[in-house]
Amino acid sequence: METRQGAICTLTWSEDITLNNVKSFRQALEKLLAEGVDQLIVNMEGVKYINSAGLGMIADSVMAARARQKELVIAGVKGSLAEIFHIVKFSSFIKLFATEKEAIDYFSGE
Amino acid sequence: MVDGFGGYVQRHDHLAWRELLLGLEKMNVFVGLHNYVYWLAAPEQKQLLFISSSCEQLYGLPPDDFYRDPDIWAKVSHPEDRAKAERKWSLFSGEADAGAQTYRIINQRDGSVRWVLEQTFPVLGQAGEVKLVSGVVADMTEAKRNEDERQLAQQVYKAMEQAMLVTDGEFAVRFINPSFTKVTGHGVEIVGQPLHTLYAGYCEAWLYDAIKAGTEESGEWRGRVRWRRKNGSAYVRQTTVRAVSSHEGDVVFYLFLFSSPSDESSSIAAMKDDLKLAREVQKRVLSKPLSAKGIGIAGTYIPSRELGGDMYAWYPIDKQRYGIFLMDVMGHGAAASLICMSVRSLLNGVIRKGIVPTEVFRELNRHMRQLYHENGRMTYYFTAVYALVDVQERVIEYASAGHPPGFLFQPDGTVAELDRGCAPIGLLPRLFVDSGRLRYAPGATLVLYSDGAIEGGTGSVRQKIEAFRDALAPHISLDERALLARLRRHFEQKGPLPDDFSVVVAKLG
Numbered sequence: 001m002e003t004r005q006g007a008i009c010t011l012t013w014s015e016d017i018t019l020n021n022v023k024s025f026r027q028a029l030e031k032l033l034a035e036g037v038d039q040l041i042v043n044m045e046g047v048k049y050i051n052s053a054g055l056g057m058i059a060d061s062v063m064a065a066r067a068r069q070k071e072l073v074i075a076g077v078k079g080s081l082a083e084i085f086h087i088v089k090f091s092s093f094i095k096l097f098a099t100e101k102e103a104i105d106y107f108s109g110e
Numbered sequence: 111m112v113d114g115f116g117g118y119v120q121r122h123d124h125l126a127w128r129e130l131l132l133g134l135e136k137m138n139v140f141v142g143l144h145n146y147v148y149w150l151a152a153p154e155q156k157q158l159l160f161i162s163s164s165c166e167q168l169y170g171l172p173p174d175d176f177y178r179d180p181d182i183w184a185k186v187s188h189p190e191d192r193a194k195a196e197r198k199w200s201l202f203s204g205e206a207d208a209g210a211q212t213y214r215i216i217n218q219r220d221g222s223v224r225w226v227l228e229q230t231f232p233v234l235g236q237a238g239e240v241k242l243v244s245g246v247v248a249d250m251t252e253a254k255r256n257e258d259e260r261q262l263a264q265q266v267y268k269a270m271e272q273a274m275l276v277t278d279g280e281f282a283v284r285f286i287n288p289s290f291t292k293v294t295g296h297g298v299e300i301v302g303q304p305l306h307t308l309y310a311g312y313c314e315a316w317l318y319d320a321i322k323a324g325t326e327e328s329g330e331w332r333g334r335v336r337w338r339r340k341n342g343s344a345y346v347r348q349t350t351v352r353a354v355s356s357h358e359g360d361v362v363f364y365l366f367l368f369s370s371p372s373d374e375s376s377s378i379a380a381m382k383d384d385l386k387l388a389r390e391v392q393k394r395v396l397s398k399p400l401s402a403k404g405i406g407i408a409g410t411y412i413p414s415r416e417l418g419g420d421m422y423a424w425y426p427i428d429k430q431r432y433g434i435f436l437m438d439v440m441g442h443g444a445a446a447s448l449i450c451m452s453v454r455s456l457l458n459g460v461i462r463k464g465i466v467p468t469e470v471f472r473e474l475n476r477h478m479r480q481l482y483h484e485n486g487r488m489t490y491y492f493t494a495v496y497a498l499v500d501v502q503e504r505v506i507e508y509a510s511a512g513h514p515p516g517f518l519f520q521p522d523g524t525v526a527e528l529d530r531g532c533a534p535i536g537l538l539p540r541l542f543v544d545s546g547r548l549r550y551a552p553g554a555t556l557v558l559y560s561d562g563a564i565e566g567g568t569g570s571v572r573q574k575i576e577a578f579r580d581a582l583a584p585h586i587s588l589d590e591r592a593l594l595a596r597l598r599r600h601f602e603q604k605g606p607l608p609d610d611f612s613v614v615v616a617k618l619g
Contacts, residue, residue, distance in 0.1 A: 018342065019342040019343075020341070020342035023307075052440035052441060052491075053440060053441060055440075055512075055534075056440060056491055056537065059491075059533065059534075059537040059538065060537075063538065063539070079570065080570040080571055080572075083570055083571040083572045084571055087512065087513070087514055087515070087571065088493070088512035088533060088534060089510075089511075089512050089531055089532055089533045089534075090512075090533065092532060092533055092542055092544070093533055093538060093542075
């Protein structure tokens with residue numbers, strides 16, 4: 001589900017990302033990147049597991065956003081999802097936030 | 111014909127009828143062109159007053175034959191359908207409703223059987239009584255044949271044991287048969303979806319291009335395609351695609367036939383042999399146990415059901431330093447295995463040239479980006495851990511590229527995790543490696559592993575890592591080979607593993 005709030009567009013993804021839905025996840029990310037705003041949030045609050053292909057897609061989307069002078073951040077990174085992101089060292093190149101509000105505050109400069 | 115018709119008209123003195131019949135005769139030209147037969151009759155005597163000249167084409171008889179012979183309808187009707195053909199008269203015995211009958215006639219000129227649709231209408235008098243009956247007969251032979259063929263095709267599709275589906279010219283699914291549902295789990299919900307929803311290969315564009323090129327060239331394309339079942343599992347089937355074109359030559363449908371598993375038994379057996387061989391090759395490139403002053407290294411590898419992307423290796427760099435490397439390519443299957451092998455071929459040179467973790471990972475990242483990065487998109491990546499052990503200084507310099515943290519068990523019972531490093535190799539254009547450095551005491555044990563060791567069971571990833579560490583701890587004093595044998599027994603008891611499992615143990619003096 002995609003929502004827009006001012007200059008920020010948020011994709012809320014609430015299912016675990018597995019072999020079954022990884023293509024849909026990629027399509028949702030591509031749609032988000034195509035939005036006419038520069039500040040993008042992927043809210044993964046309901047996600048407990050993400051497979052290796054899903055991780056690759058997030059990394060790919062972050063880099064694609066940068067190439068278009070946009071910024072994509074991840075929100076809802078808590079619990080087991082935070083552990084996965086920690087292991088794969090995603091914080092070294094992606095902004096990760098525990099809540100969507102924190103991500104919005106980051107974009108708002110608060 | 112006009113003269114004959116005029117004679118019949120003269121016998122009826124009602125002016126309105128005459129006008130009507132004359133009008134109809136004028137219309138005859140129009141009706142005849144469209145292969146319809148129009149007739150008008152007095153129902154009580156079953157006396158035909160008018161029939162359009164197109165009757166000659168449909169029935170093989172001129173209109174005069176109809177005017178002369180009152181039993182003509184029975185004669186031209188198929189013997190089994192005479193009752194149906196006669197029903198038009200009884201329809202107007204009491205009620206003034208329109209009716210329609212489909213029945214067979216026999217063309218009297220060539221003897222061919224034709225299906226007709228006869229629609230009848232009452233012509234009412236002033237008091238609302240049925241004065242005349244008019245009818246339009248249309249030749250339905252072609253339509254009926256098409257309908258029969260369609261029904262037959264539908265029955266065949268349903269009864270076919272071979273799974274099949276039909277897409278339109280744009281590769282949107284239009285039809286599936288029950289065998290397809292049985293094999294894949296996909297039901298009617300897939301109708302209308304693009305074909306690549308069902309595809310589990312790595313490049314959708316390739317599939318469409320291959321099918322288009324193959325069918326354009328010879329009308330048919332055959333290939334082994336990796337499809338996806340509804341439950342997400344992949345299956346590979348020999349697939350035959352035929353293009354169905356319209357009269358104008360445009361492709362309107364693609365028919366996909368999936369070979370049954372029995373058709374594939376011999377090729378599957380051959381493929382299993384290939385996979386077995388590939389697994390064997392993959393195992394053979396793993397480093398053999400090494401025993402030197404101050405260090406003993408050994409590893410174990412249990413492949414999953416399919417080919418995987420785990421690999422480990424170690425190299426003496428100089429008299430006091432050893433590089434130990436373990437990697438896990440994203441996903442499974444032949445592609446992961448091949449990437450693994452391509453990295454293996456580079457590794458010796460990369461480690462001997464780069465030596466330290468930062469340089470080794472940067473160089474591997476450069477290779478991965480060069481080899482497996484297409485059109486600005488990442489196609490493959492791998493996680494890895496690399497430890498450079500200095501046995502004289504008793505120092506480990508390491509980095510973990512998105513890999514589960516290795517363990518350094520110290521003789522005093524403490525355990526350090528190798529959790530510093532960088533993102534997986536191949537994901538990013540440039541890697542920023544934050545390597546770590548650990549000192550160890552004589553008798554320490556270094557354990558590196560792939561995520562197959564922490565898969566399955568319950569709990570979070572962190573809990574599984576800790577559970578694996580705690581399971582190792584009581585046996586950590588065993589030598590490297592005994593410890594690995596114990597781990598093998600433990601994991602082999604679990605049956606076929608969903609992911610590769612590999613562990614490297616280095617005993618440090």
